[in-house]
Amino acid sequence: MKIASWNVNSIKVRLPLFSEWVAETKPDIILLQETKCQNEAFPAEFIEDMGYNIAIHGQKTFNGVAILSKFPLEDVQYNLPHFSDPQARYIDAFTGGVRVASVYAPNGGIVGSEKYAYKLSFYHHLKDHLTTLLTFKEKLIVGGDYNVAPTDADVHEPEKWIGEVLVSDAERSSFNALLDIGLCDAVRALYPEDRTNNQDWYTWWDYRQGAWRRNWGLRIDHLLLSPEANSSLKSVGIDRGFRGKERPSDHAPLWCILL
DNA sequence: ATGGTTGCCTCGCAA
Numbered sequence: 001m002k003i004a005s006w007n008v009n010s011i012k013v014r015l016p017l018f019s020e021w022v023a024e025t026k027p028d029i030i031l032l033q034e035t036k037c038q039n040e041a042f043p044a045e046f047i048e049d050m051g052y053n054i055a056i057h058g059q060k061t062f063n064g065v066a067i068l069s070k071f072p073l074e075d076v077q078y079n080l081p082h083f084s085d086p087q088a089r090y091i092d093a094f095t096g097g098v099r100v101a102s103v104y105a106p107n108g109g110i111v112g113s114e115k116y117a118y119k120l121s122f123y124h125h126l127k128d129h130l131t132t133l134l135t136f137k138e139k140l141i142v143g144g145d146y147n148v149a150p151t152d153a154d155v156h157e158p159e160k161w162i163g164e165v166l167v168s169d170a171e172r173s174s175f176n177a178l179l180d181i182g183l184c185d186a187v188r189a190l191y192p193e194d195r196t197n198n199q200d201w202y203t204w205w206d207y208r209q210g211a212w213r214r215n216w217g218l219r220i221d222h223l224l225l226s227p228e229a230n231s232s233l234k235s236v237g238i239d240r241g242f243r244g245k246e247r248p249s250d251h252a253p254l255w256c257i258l259l
Numbered sequence: 260a261t262g263g264t265t266g267c268c269t270c271g272c273a274a
Contacts, residue, residue, distance in 0.1 A: 009274085010266055034274090036266070061267055062274095107274060115273095147274095206274085207264035250265075250274080 001096060001258050004239075005031040005143030005223060007104070007204075007251035011066075012037055014249055015046065021242055022050055027255060028070045029095060031102035031143040034249075035064035042066070053095075059088040065104050065144070071096030081132075083125035090126070092133070092142075098229065098258070099133060103144030108165040116165065119147070123174035131181050133226075139258065140226035142183065145204075145251065147220055148175040150185070153193040154219035156202070166220060183224040186236045186256045203238060204251045212243055221254045232258045 004027035008014040011032065022030075030052070035042065039058045047054055052068040055076045065088060067073065076093040079085055092101035106122050109115030133140055148171045152158035161167045179185065187201055202217025211217070225233060239253040 013266070034266095061272095109273090209263050211263095247265095 001029070001098070002027045002255055003029045003031070003098075003100065003141050003143065003223070003258070004253050004255035005033070005102065005221060006253035007033040007145040007221060007249060009034045009249040009251065010036040011043060011064075012041070013247070015043055017242065017245055017247060017249075019050070020245075021239065021253060025239060025253070025255070029098075029100055029141075030068040031100060032066040032068065033064075033102060033104035033145045035066055036062060037064060055091060055093050057088045057091040059086075063088045063104055065089060065091045065102040067091055067093050067095070067100060067102055069093070069095040069100075075099075080122075080125045080129050082128070083122070085122070089122065094138075098139040098141060099136070100140075101130075101133075101142040101144070103142060103146065105145060105147045107147050108171065111163060111165050111168050120170060120174055123171075123177070127174075127177050127181060130178060130183065130224075134182050137228060138226065139229040139232065140183075141229055141256070141258075142178075142224040143222070143254070145221050146175060148172060149218045149220050150175055150222075151193060153198040154201070156199070156216045156218065166218060178224055182227060184227070184230040186223040186225050186230070186233060187219070187254075189225070189230060189233060190236050200240075201238060202252075203254055205243060207250050212248075221251055223254060223256050225256075229258060234259050
């Protein structure tokens with residue numbers, strides 16, 4: 001079973017590239033972030049015709065997450081429990097014998113800002129909810145744009161990023177708390193940072209300053225696995241080539257295969 | 260050189 005996650009930065013604009021990517025890489029389950037459209041505007045029929053069932057959680061203009069699956073979708077949960085969030089950033093569902101979640105963590109704006117506090121609060125509630133899901137002892141895959149580069153190995157020229165949003169200590173602590181409750185970073189499970197070329201694992205390159213051409217990237221998209229999922233993890237990868245195509249998202253797709 | 264790009268949709272904001 002192949003599970004992929006992609007911050008598409010508008011599903012409507014990205015639909016041609018999305019179609020090309022699905023035809024080429026054929027994921028069984030797709031976790032989308034930044035769909036940037038309300039539910040009634042989501043290209044549901046188009047994607048259903050590609051062979052996917054869909055669960056969508058959108059809003060006007062910003063954010064928006066979705067789960068697409070070749071299997072029936074059951075037990076869909078919108079938003080994090082006990083976190084009444086007007087921003088559409090979380091959805092989970094049970095499908096094809098696994099539970100999956102699509103997460104679009106807040107960017108955080110500037111360290112110390114209101115947006116930054118909201119990001120830390122989002123992480124707190126995410127940790128609480130995932131703690132509950134882990135008690136189910138299922139194969140759980142939590143994928144998305146976490147907007148945190150966990151270590152300096154995940155950052156091009158980390159000395160230029162010291163104290164910035166995406167890499168600050170409090171954000172990294174919030175991300176690490178998800179590992180502390182028992183989730184496993186799929187990339188690091190198979191490619192420890194001291195045994196791989198870390199530049200190969202970037203998932204995001206800013207549209208500005210020719211960041212893609214210069215490979216000024218960060219690893220901020222992640223697939224986190226429960227122990228049950230991790231024990232059947234076979235492979236993981238980044239579809240980096242899709243960042244270099246015509247009219248790309250600023251994020252590349254990330255995927256894993258479970259046996 | 261304090262820059263640059265993209266998407267949504269307003270004349271700016273978020274990333």
